[in-house]
Amino acid sequence: MPGGCGRGPGRRPRREGRGVTPGRVFRYVEYLTCQDPTGELSWAVECVSGDESDCAASSGPMAGETPAIRWMSNHTASTGHNRYRRTFTDYALTEPKS
Numbered sequence: 001m002p003g004g005c006g007r008g009p010g011r012r013p014r015r016e017g018r019g020v021t022p023g024r025v026f027r028y029v030e031y032l033t034c035q036d037p038t039g040e041l042s043w044a045v046e047c048v049s050g051d052e053s054d055c056a057a058s059s060g061p062m063a064g065e066t067p068a069i070r071w072m073s074n075h076t077a078s079t080g081h082n083r084y085r086r087t088f089t090d091y092a093l094t095e096p097k098s
Helices: 065-079
Strands: 031-035 042-047 084-089 092-096
Touching (some): 042 065
Antiparallel strands (some): 031 092
C-alpha cells in the first residue's frame, strides 16, 4: 500500500505519545444531591387511556399535587378514562460529600 499502513491521502502519520498529558490528576469526588428549596415544584398529568391510541389530553404544568389529582378526577368523570402518566419535576442541588 502506498503511504504506509492505514494512511491514505490527506491523513497525517500518528505521533507517538499523544492523548495522555503528563501532570494531569483526576480525583473521584462523591456528591450529595438534595432538592433545591428555592426551586418551584411542578406536576403534570397526561391521559394514556384509549382503545386504539392514547387520549393524550394533558393538564399542563400545575403548581401542586392536589390540582393534578383534581384534573384526573374531572377527566375520568367526563370521559371514563382511568389511566394516566404523572410527571413530577423539581430542581436539585449537588454538593461534595464531606
